[in-house]
Amino acid sequence: MRLNNLLIYFLIGFLIGCSDNKLHHGKDYIFGTLIDIKIYGESKVNAEKVSDEIFTEFHRLHKLLHPWEKSLITDINNAISKNKSISINNDEIIKILTDVQRLETQTQNLFNPSIGKLIKLWGFHSNDYNRKTIPNEEIIQKLVSSNPSMQSIIIKNGILKSNNKNVQIDLGGYAKGYALDQAKKILKNNNVKNALINIGGNILAFGKYDERDWVVGIQNPRKPNILATIALKPGWAIGTSGDYQRYIMVDNKRFSHLINPKTGYPERKTQSATILLPPSEDSGTLSDVFSKPLFIISKKNKVNMATLLNINYFLIIMDDDSILLSKSLNKEINWEDDIDKKNITIF
């Protein structure tokens, strides 16, 4: 009877449908942002164990690196503001601070994690950005001309000292990316093959989703939709600096948390800068760090900065909705239908 065959197909289809539990999903709220972990192809027990391990690691980093709640960083900042030296017996922090010094130089001081005072002044050292006014011009100028830089920090034999009292370390533009790389290590140690880690928008693709690459959507800075989708090959990371997540509104003007260390003011000509980085040990960190200089620097220098930092995949949206897109990324990106292609310039 033909119907019998139908029934068998039906049951098989049903069973296959039921057994699609290969994607494990974990969510948590750390670093003041949403963490989303997807693990594919592991048993439920194993996937849960690994994602718990990652979350535990993130909580540890949160406590270690937090810029305004009590952490090792705030201890260091307190010592610096009192012009005291502080002994650190934590190799990880020393390594991070050295790394950050190198990155500051590499980005021509546009990624500057020592401007904690400016960030605090603009009201971004709180969980709700409710500042209603622009800070006093003189105070901003004073802070900028004091030239805070990670280079004024000297670490010798576990003793940290800063030549500049106005240096306040804020690893806001580094911690999430660093956490991605830590997550990558945990995945490797546990022999997980496929995962997608999203820390507040910074994403690292690990392996694939079944037979295909992981696909990420890129947020439209001014609409509640995505702008485009892109397939992240195994090991690739994507990071965006945008003015639409953390910002204050003063007189209908948007001031984001992305402060130009050279002016002391938030950069207002750029809406977002997105970069993709190929697999490397610190691709997560770099995807977080390198989007900042690309966001902050003036439009005419953006492409040069990308070249300097060796970024082949970038997408930058300016305040007039014009889009700067790299040639390599142009080949990979899938635009949503409502995007006006006339605004795109390819470099």
Next chain:
Amino acid sequence: MTLSTINIINRDHQIAKLSAIAVALSLIEFFLPSPIPGVKPGIANIIILYTIFKFDLRMGIWVSLIRVFVTGILLGTFLSPTFFLSLSGALFSLFSLIIFRNLNSKYFSIISFSLIASLAHIAGQFIIVRFWIIPHNGIFYLLPIFIISAFIFGLVNALVTSKLLQLNSKK
């Protein structure tokens, strides 16, 4: 008059009578409130099933199509979306009955036919809704409700029809 023409006239009378009842039931159903949009018991289908089992499939097709057209004209919905919904449902269920007409009656009773026809009916209506009236995928959300109601009313209609057939065969 030969015997065969008398038979034909008789047959036409039967069709007219059964169609009239089907139309009446459709009208009643139209004015009855329904708890969920699009979910209706389809009590006119009892008459169609009855016709098919009491007489034959051909006659069932006649009654079904006459019901759709007459109801449409009487309600003023003729050639409106509502009419085409009804027509598509009727055509699909008739088509399903034609396909499955050879199911062995040793294993399959009126229940199977009723269930198959009611599923085909909602399939026909759903296709019209999806591709014409509301052409977006959101309505797939309502599909399970339609399927569940098709199941329940398919069973109930089968039950009522078999009761009717029993009563009439006793006469």
Next chain:
Amino acid sequence: MIKKILQFFKLIKSGDWFIIILFCGLIIFSTKFLWNLPQGEYLEIYKRNEILATYSLNQKITKIINGSKGETKINIDNGKVRFSSAPCAKKYCIHQGWINKANQTIICIPNQISISIVGAKRKYDSINY
């Protein structure tokens, strides 16, 4: 009553059971796949097959949409949405009440207005922002 039910069961033949089981399978299948709904994020408003507007569900506003018969009022209230007035006769769309999950839909056939909730993830596995 019980006797009648038993009588009904006697009517069911082996092939009927087969069809009934098939049907139940279809019900489970369709509910599982079509009602597996994550929390919604955005609201799409349609007039026939054309998207009139998209709104975030995370706000509290009332929108008035002109359909083919008249005005339909749509309330968005922090994560959920409903029709609060419509020019149709039977008001099914209003009786459907609040919806809040992705893929949930309210349809008003007479006025040709429908709304559909869209979840955050669609063509992608995660979102970069």
